[in-house]
Amino acid sequence: MKDREFEDWARARLEEHEAALSAEIRRRLRLGREVALESSTRLRWRLPMVAGLATAALLLLAVGLWWPHSLPTVPGEPEDLVLLIEDDPEFIADLEFYEWLESQDGTG
DSSP states (O other): OHHHHHHHHHHHHHHHHHHHSOHHHHHHHHHHHHHHHHHHHHHHTHHHHHHHHHHHHHHHHHHHHHSOOOOOOOSSOHHHHHHHHHHOGGGTTTHHHHHHHHHTTTOO
16 A cells, blocks of 8 residues: 555656646657657567577577588598508508498499
C-alpha cells in the first residue's frame, strides 16, 4: 500500500507541475516521449536477431570443429614409412604415384 500511495502522490505533484508549464514545453515533452517510445520499439527486434546470429555462428563453429576432417594418409604407420624410405631411397620420389595408386581403389 505504501508504494501505491507514493505513486499517487508523485503523480499528483507531476501533474501539478505539468499544468504550470506552457503549451509549447508540454508539446515538446510529448514529442520527446513519443520519440523515446518509438526508438525502444525499434530496438526490440534487434536483440532477438543478434542473439539468433550469435547462436547460428556458435553452432556453425561447433559443427566445423566436430565434423571429421579427412587428413592425408600415408601407407601404414609412420614406422612403416621410415622402413620403406630406408630400404628404397627413391620411394620419396615415387610417393605421388603411390598416393594415386591408393586412390584408384583397385580399378585399372
